[in-house]
Amino acid sequence: MKLARLGDGAEIFHTLQGEGVSMGAPAVFVRLSLCNLHCVWCDTDHTWNFEGTPWKHEKDAVAGYVKHKKEDVIIEMSVGEIAEVVRGYGCRRVILTGGEPLLQEAGLVELMAALREDGAEWFFEVETNGTKMPGEGFVSAISQMNVSAKLANSGMAEALRVKPEVLRGLVETGKVWFKYVVQGEKDVQEVLGLVDAHGIPMDRVILMPEGRTVEELDKSARWLAERCRDLGVRFSDRLHVRLWGDRRGV
Numbered sequence: 001m002k003l004a005r006l007g008d009g010a011e012i013f014h015t016l017q018g019e020g021v022s023m024g025a026p027a028v029f030v031r032l033s034l035c036n037l038h039c040v041w042c043d044t045d046h047t048w049n050f051e052g053t054p055w056k057h058e059k060d061a062v063a064g065y066v067k068h069k070k071e072d073v074i075i076e077m078s079v080g081e082i083a084e085v086v087r088g089y090g091c092r093r094v095i096l097t098g099g100e101p102l103l104q105e106a107g108l109v110e111l112m113a114a115l116r117e118d119g120a121e122w123f124f125e126v127e128t129n130g131t132k133m134p135g136e137g138f139v140s141a142i143s144q145m146n147v148s149a150k151l152a153n154s155g156m157a158e159a160l161r162v163k164p165e166v167l168r169g170l171v172e173t174g175k176v177w178f179k180y181v182v183q184g185e186k187d188v189q190e191v192l193g194l195v196d197a198h199g200i201p202m203d204r205v206i207l208m209p210e211g212r213t214v215e216e217l218d219k220s221a222r223w224l225a226e227r228c229r230d231l232g233v234r235f236s237d238r239l240h241v242r243l244w245g246d247r248r249g250v
């Protein structure tokens with residue numbers, strides 16, 4: 001499988017879930033490489049913004065930012081090797097993230113099965129952008145799906161980021177939470193339109209402020225929290241940004 005590389009190994013790390021309905025829970029993150037979208041504010045651009053690609057990113061404006069060499073940011077590992085690293089942390093909540101992890105769905109099904117071979121209770125979450133409907137094997141193995149569906153603020157064309165048949169299928173699994181990154185009221189209105197158009201249950205919607213620093217989060221966190229209260233939906237902060245900032249492997 002192709003994982004994000006961090007130093008000499010893979011980006012597999014033990015931390016707290018930083019976002020969404022499980023925020024604060026200790027978890028092992030397994031970050032896969034590759035994504036089918038290219039969001040302009042993506043904070044894991046090392047999983048897709050490779051040399052030779054045409055994609056734009058907000059960091060293009062930052063002095064010294066260059067696209068990533070694949071050999072610097074991708075590491076190949078077998079399912080067995082990944083399972084061994086995960087087991088080593090002794091924590092049975094595992095977050096399968098990316099990039100877009102469902103691009104490597106078959107390997108993830110194998111990985112969950114390999115970890116469950118010990119007969120213990122494992123809890124698997126996937127962080128997906130909601131544009132790929134996983135098959136039955138994946139849906140029955142996964143415990144929770146955190147769909148970070150993209151809005152227009154991602155810079156992605158609607159036809160790429162909104163797949164009505166996938167959204168319907170995900171809702172039907174009953175395992176899904178929809179998490180939206182919100183920058184302002186325009187985004188809230190867009191979320192409400194999507195909820196209405198695609199039958200997304202409001203009690204499964206989570207709104208989260210955008211920001212890679214505490215200062216950026218604080219620009220809209222209180223406003224958004226109060227907006228969530230009034231709408232009757234959940235608010236999520238970005239705990240990992242508050243605790244550790246914009247760093248990898250935490």
Ligand code: SF4
Binds near residue numbers: 038099
């Ligand atoms: S879908 Fe997620 S990982 Fe992919 S580019 Fe957008 S924010 Fe980044």
